[in-house]
Amino acid sequence: MEQILIIEKVLNNNVVIARHDTYKEVVLIGNGLGFNRKKGDSIPFDTADKTFLLKDEKEMEQYVNLLPHIDENLLEFIHGLLLFIEEKMGKELNEHIHVALTDHLAFAISRAQKNMQFSNPFLYEIEALYPKEYRVAQEVVKKVESHIGIAFPEGEIGFIALHIHSAVTDKSLRDINRYNALISQLVEIIEANLSLQLQRDDVDYHRLIQHLHRAIDRAHKGNSVAEERKLEELLKKEYPVCYNLAWKLIKVMQNQLNKPVDEAEVLYLTIHLQRLLHNQ
Template identity: 65%
Template sequence: MEGQVIIQKVLNNNVIIAEHPTYEEVVLIGKGIGFGCKKGDHFSLDKADKTFLLSNQQEKEQYVNLLPHIDETFIDFMNDILIHIEKRMGQELNEHIHVALTDHLAFAINRAQKNMQFSNPFLNEIESLYPKEYQIASEVVTMVYDEMGIQFPEGEVGFIALHIHSAVTEKSLSEIHQHNHLITKLVTLVEETFEMTIDKKSVNYHRLVQHLHRAIDRVYQEESIGKEDKLVEMLKHEYPVCYNLSWKLIKVMQKQLNKPVDESEAVYLTIHLQRLTHKS
């Protein structure tokens, strides 16, 4: 994005809302760029460290209302965090992360300063499903500690990872939370059926969770992984408990997602379940 814009509003010394000839409203972020500026001034885009659109009116209002409650140095620091995430992920982030993650981290810092601890029930699933996002979220937590001396609880890494995943997949946080909740429910059903506690750090647990995640994606994309009739008969005969459980899991998925699940999923679920029980 290049060229000149006209300043509409100076939110603080580090953030300007401006009118762009092509993209209409844009938000400019950079250290001290708002100092001495006023509405109607022409401003060169190359002076900003970061330029992004806020086409969603609700997000724009949320961002504008949020900024007065946040220290200006934190906005500058958030810019460093978002540049780090974008560089490490190797792709552009959906612009809603500017609002969502700024909001989240501001409140997380506030909670940490008041010694309020929040657990994250999906932490193991998040680490298993989104390892790259989880690693980068850990780096963000380290950045916050190095910059502000604030130590986040471990669960915070998971929450930040979800924001990163949302920003690179275009999925909403509510959709991601719904899928993670479903996966946790399915894993719990497996543990209850087999009367076992699955080692959440094991390779077989990781494979099962990854498979469930991909199965949910296939449901939404209406993909089939192909019929394996001979394999079905063999699995039904050799591993009846695992095969029956795989169908229980499919029925739970169908009910929660309110969509049909391809019956061929039972084959691969049975294999993952057998690995788990065999390993145990």
């Protein structure tokens, strides 16, 4: 049976907010969907190419305020990108990406047109931590560059990858950026204490970054790893520099996260550090 909704607000020719019996306000997106329509008009639910709810009133307000400042053709293009991202990731995206990525891309395109360059200090870490999101972000940037005819700075790939990761995992960008900053800090401590320059494209570096990320995630969730007392004694004896550095890293994590970090993490960090030192 066809669902008929009542339009609450026409945001532009392609986006309307309609009243749904169950979900209250629903955002409907489709080419020409709002053309010649006004508040109070009925609209079939299945005429929309994409529908989503913005349950958070603040996000809905941000979205409503954002749209008048974005060209409708660009908005339609961004909606196409969101569908592309969802298809490539094979997962339904959290709806907050409609606000966050639309806002980000609109300003990123404006910056590119004005030749304003923004660096991304966590680019290598983002690629190592979220390889699938990074590859999809690369494809998104290619599509954007083709659409506007202007090259994007490489750092934008990392920013877009973070938005994708946030939408797929339902983690806030604030937490993701905080953890990435912590990982970057830990890497600086490792380089300073071992007197070496880590190669960002090296497989051992990627393994270290992945492990640090998992250790932070485990600490955040309160999970632990299995303890190996015999292994601990061996590593402490054979690799004292890396073992002591691993403890230092654990303390930094605990202070930054304000959460306990499982002491068994020291063992695995020691192995990663020793591998890095040996290969250097």
